[in-house]
Amino acid sequence: MIWIDTIVQGILLGGLYALFAAGLSLVFGIMRLVNLAHGDMIIFAAFAILLITGSVGLNPFLAALIAAPLMFGLGWALQRFVLNRVLGKDILPPLLVTFGLSVALQNGLLEAFSADSQRIPAGPLESASVDLGIVTVGWMPLLTFATAIAVIIGLNQIFYRTALGRAFRATSDDPVTASLMGIAPKGIFAIATGLAMVVVTIAALYLGMRANFDPSIGPARLIYAFEAVIIGGLGSLWGTLAGGIIIGVAQTMGAAINPEWQILAGHIAFLIVLLIRPRGLFPRAVD
Amino acid sequence: MILLETKGLTANYGQFRALFGVDVTLAAGETVAIIGANGAGKSTLLRSVTGILRNDTGMVLHRGEPIGAMPAETVMQRGIAMVPEGRKLFPSLSVEENLKIGGQVRKAVGPWTLEAVYDLFPILREKRNVPGTALSGGQQQMVAIGRALMSNPEILLCDEISLGLAPVVIRDIYAAMPRIKASGAAIIVVEQDIGRALSVADRVYCMMEGRVTLSAPAATVSREAIHTAYFGDAA
Numbered sequence: 001m002i003w004i005d006t007i008v009q010g011i012l013l014g015g016l017y018a019l020f021a022a023g024l025s026l027v028f029g030i031m032r033l034v035n036l037a038h039g040d041m042i043i044f045a046a047f048a049i050l051l052i053t054g055s056v057g058l059n060p061f062l063a064a065l066i067a068a069p070l071m072f073g074l075g076w077a078l079q080r081f082v083l084n085r086v087l088g089k090d091i092l093p094p095l096l097v098t099f100g101l102s103v104a105l106q107n108g109l110l111e112a113f114s115a116d117s118q119r120i121p122a123g124p125l126e127s128a129s130v131d132l133g134i135v136t137v138g139w140m141p142l143l144t145f146a147t148a149i150a151v152i153i154g155l156n157q158i159f160y161r162t163a164l165g166r167a168f169r170a171t172s173d174d175p176v177t178a179s180l181m182g183i184a185p186k187g188i189f190a191i192a193t194g195l196a197m198v199v200v201t202i203a204a205l206y207l208g209m210r211a212n213f214d215p216s217i218g219p220a221r222l223i224y225a226f227e228a229v230i231i232g233g234l235g236s237l238w239g240t241l242a243g244g245i246i247i248g249v250a251q252t253m254g255a256a257i258n259p260e261w262q263i264l265a266g267h268i269a270f271l272i273v274l275l276i277r278p279r280g281l282f283p284r285a286v287d
Numbered sequence: 288m289i290l291l292e293t294k295g296l297t298a299n300y301g302q303f304r305a306l307f308g309v310d311v312t313l314a315a316g317e318t319v320a321i322i323g324a325n326g327a328g329k330s331t332l333l334r335s336v337t338g339i340l341r342n343d344t345g346m347v348l349h350r351g352e353p354i355g356a357m358p359a360e361t362v363m364q365r366g367i368a369m370v371p372e373g374r375k376l377f378p379s380l381s382v383e384e385n386l387k388i389g390g391q392v393r394k395a396v397g398p399w400t401l402e403a404v405y406d407l408f409p410i411l412r413e414k415r416n417v418p419g420t421a422l423s424g425g426q427q428q429m430v431a432i433g434r435a436l437m438s439n440p441e442i443l444l445c446d447e448i449s450l451g452l453a454p455v456v457i458r459d460i461y462a463a464m465p466r467i468k469a470s471g472a473a474i475i476v477v478e479q480d481i482g483r484a485l486s487v488a489d490r491v492y493c494m495m496e497g498r499v500t501l502s503a504p505a506a507t508v509s510r511e512a513i514h515t516a517y518f519g520d521a522a
Contacts (some may be wrong), residue, residue, distance in 0.1 A: 046503055166391065169380060170379070173377040178377075180339070180368075180375075
């Protein structure tokens with residue numbers, strides 16, 4: 001019985017990791033850009049939500065609704081004015097720029113909010129749970145998982161059902177030919193990063209309501225996101241969810257054996273998948 | 288009326304100069320063929336017009352305005368659509384999505400709609416949900432032409448649309464040209480297939496080693512004149 005419970009908790013935890021990873025996957029899929037500041041941006045968004053809930057006394061979900069368009073604007077501007085300038089054949093310049101951004105964000109947050117742990121207050125939701133018969137699960141993990149699925153469905157709808165998604169895919173295939181269709185690739189990249197920041201805001205909301213956070217924990221979230229994306233096979237959003245679940249289950253099972261093994265177990269699961277399927281579980285046919 | 292004009296157009300790939308002062312004009316409703324051997328600079332000329340290859344000295348004019356420094360997306364939005372060499376369909380998009388994306392940014396009113404393109408190339412209607420790159424070469428070329436038409440362009444640039452295709456397929460594709468001409472677009476056809484090019488063109492330019500070596504009406508140009516312009520005096 002305890003194992004079923006552990007696995008269910010792990011699957012639900014995977015939803016959180018999928019949320020961390022979805023934005024990263026989106027940006028990588030469209031412009032082959034690895035954003036090393038992704039984790040720090042999640043923490044940045046968490047502080048933004050905290051600030052809005054604290055100053056106005058808003059419900060965190062409403063606060064995230066306010067933060068999301070702001071984060072979209074920030075992501076758009078970051079891509080438009082900084083990252084677009086370094087995108088090119090050489091993958092190193094954008095890596096260095098986002099690494100620098102990561103360091104700057106961490107120190108900026110440290111300066112503004114100190115190293116103290118924070119938490120976004122979620123009221124009774126924090127401890128509410130529901131009995132599913134075999135297992136009892138918290139509303140918060142359940143909501144996180146449902147949100148992850150909703151985000152992935154939403155992103156897939158945008159990708160495959162809208163003109164914007166068509167432009168995303170065309171630009172990802174071939175930016176020069178896309179420009180012959182009247183599409184400005186750099187404008188598309190800016191919208192994609194803006195959209196990724198909206199997903200980052202959603203991830204930040206759940207991260208902040210479920211656990212304590214401080215300015216230094218961004219890079220570890222980046223690692224989980226990375227692992228989920230790579231296990232899933234680069235660029236596949238459902239694969240990313242599967243990747244998140246694998247890491248989540250490995251972590252909860254590791255923790256069940258020995259609490260010290262939680263993080264390590266996730267990384268080991270990642271290594272095992274890499275050994276067996278170096279291109280991930282659901283690789284894209286063309287890459 | 289002159290729609291498109293190049294004046295002393297030069298183009299470079301790094302240290303290598305590919306065009307040396309090319310003068311070409313295209314009038315409204317006209318079809319112009321640009322012929323020449325491999326490496327003559329035909330494709331470079333089209334790349335310079337579309338903005339893929341930028342130049343900034345007022346050497347490319349659209350309706351009298353310099354467009355050489357504009358990015359490709361801006362040039363396209365002015366009504367200059369390109370059927371690129373090698374078709375360049377988007378592999379992630381179905382046939383229908385490939386067609387739709389051609390007209391999604393520039394939404395000009397005109398004769399070309401999805402249905403009109405399917406009427407022009409009926410086989411594409413059957414294959415509308417297949418990935419564009421799963422089609423045969425000729426069918427892919429039809430998609431590439433349809434994709435460019437979807438924006439109802441004022442000027443249609445066709446880069447080597449017969450390249451690598453079987454003669455019977457080339458015939459099918461060129462059979463569509465009169466209907467495209469009749470829809471009102473001015474057309475530039477870049478070709479190595481001289482016969483095909485002359486069959487649809489009002490005027491012909493021949494290029495050799497980055498220069499225009501012949502400019503003549505397609506109906507009256509002689510084989511000898513083309514031969515000399517194509518291969519040079521030595522040939």
